[in-house]
Amino acid sequence: MERVVQFTGPRQVEVAEHESAPLPAGHLRVRTRYSGVSAGTELTAYRGTNPYLTRTWDPDARLFRDGAAGIEYPVAGWGYSEVGEVTEVSPELVGTPGIPATGDLVWGIWGHRSEGIVPAERMTGHTLSPGLEPLAGAFARVGAIALNAVLAADLHLGEDVAVFGQGVIGLLTTRLAQLSGADVTAVDALDGRLATAQAYGAVRGLNARTDAVAERIREATGGRGADVAIEISGVYPALHEALRSVAVGGRVVASGFYQGDGSGLRLGDEFHHNRAQLICSQIGGVPPQLAGRWTVERLQQTFLKLVADGRVDVKSLVSHVVPAADAADAYALLDERPGDALQIVLEF
Structure with missing residues (x-):
């Protein structure tokens, strides 16, 4: 049966x-x-x-x-x-x-x-792979979702990135962004997850409930704002705060699965005045500019190799x-x- x-x-x-x-x-x-x-x-x-x-x-x-x-x-x-x-x-x-x-x-x-x-x-x-524990295979897809978001963010060495949401995919995103050379600010409403995020490579953690997140990120970057924000929680107020947090012309990658109407998202505010780029990342495909070299299959295989090599726990x-x-x-x-x-x- x-x-x-x-x-x-x-x-x-x-x-x-x-x-x-x-x-x-x-x-x-x-x-x-x-x-x-x-x-x-x-x-x-x-x-x-x-x-x-x-x-x-x-x-x-x-x-x-x-x-x-x-x-x-x-x-x-x-x-x-x-x-x-x-x-x-x-x-x-x-x-x-x-x-x-x-x-x-x-x-x-x-x-x-x-x-x-x-x-x-x-x-x-x-x-x-022989070197992988069976449980690791259960992360192939979620790891690919995180890697897809990081590729969509088009990170560069030394950039500041804020990752909103520190559940499993958010924590993996934090680690992959750190491996890409970015300084990561982790944002979540749970202090325990923020502590885990710092163990995964975040340079700081901000509590979405108690910290003035956008203001703190701008303070930490000399007033500029994050080069990139990756929103992975699927919560509209978090997407709005991500848009508030980036520099003029900065990128926001929306990788969460948003439900219902966009309550809490105000596109006439910082999004409009700072000319922010809003990019969707979804595991049905890779960023268009990488489609000649990357596939969803490559995302999964690459992530499992990072795990096998000990670079992602x-x-x-x-x-x-x-x-x-x-x-x-x-x-x-x-x-x-x-x-x-x-x-x-x-x-x-």
């Missing part, structure tokens, strides 16, 4: 069981070991705020259409950070160079389910490893007490 974590309604989680499906040609069967829970995108489906629940995405027009939902409850098998063991290979693929073999540990995307049936071409090059970000049967408790923890958790991983 296959076990699948699904949302049956807002803030309602169950683990359903289904008969395992036969393996189609051109596919691999993977027994899941770990599956990382996203505290951003997944919580929008858990809470019922995801736009796909009320509108439909038109991939040709690149527009959301009103009138019908793109997804409906139950929402089954969300998740994009899986690690598992190959248990079956379609017979015509056995021995094909580059295709994982039975017994290999692989990373990829097949959702919160006890086994995945995955097209083989999506798993080429996804065998976990992901193990310390795992705050909870939870049996898949207790998934409802894991989502409630992230939703109600975010300060008590960082990366939650479901174990199958």
Whole structure:
């Protein structure tokens, strides 16, 4: 039997069981070991705020259409950070160079389910390196999101960057920006996360609730403001403060998944008067100016290499490893007490 974590309604989680499906040609069967829970995108489906629940995405027009939902409850098998063991290979693929073999540990995307049936071409090059712990593979996608934001920021050696939001992706962004040669100011509403950010390379931490963030950043940069701000929390007031924090002509990379109307975002203020650049970073693609050399696959592979080389620590970000049967408790923890958790991983 296959076990699948699904949302049956807002803030309602169950683990359903289904008969395992036969393996189609051109596919691999993977027994899941770990599956990382996203505290951003997944919580929008858990809470019922995801736009796909009320509108439909038109991939040709690149527009959301009103009138019908793109997804409906139950929402089954969300998740994009899986690690598992190959248990079956379609017979015509056995021995094909580059295709994982039975017994290999692989990373990829097949959702919160006890086994995945995955097209083989999506798993080429996804065998976990011998030097990596299996849990590290669950960070391939979130690491790629952070790296994508840093590439979109177009950082240069010696620049000042403010990273708004110090959850898992924000902390990885802080580390990658520091590795890129920037002086990082970390911003979050939780002091514990700010302490972790400084361990990840931030030169200072500012509390979004108690510090005058934009003013403090300008003081620290001789009145100029940050060269770049990366907003990763998906909170509109944080995006507004990021726009307040950058220098004249500075860049703001919006990498959070913003929900609903933009309450707290005033584009007639500093954004307008300081001629700030506002750039969207989203993991569906790389920055356009890098599309000739970079791909989403390269983002993932590069991040895992940084982990394997010891330049990025992901193990310390795992705050909870939870049996898949207790998934409802894991989502409630992230939703109600975010300060008590960082990366939650479901174990199958």
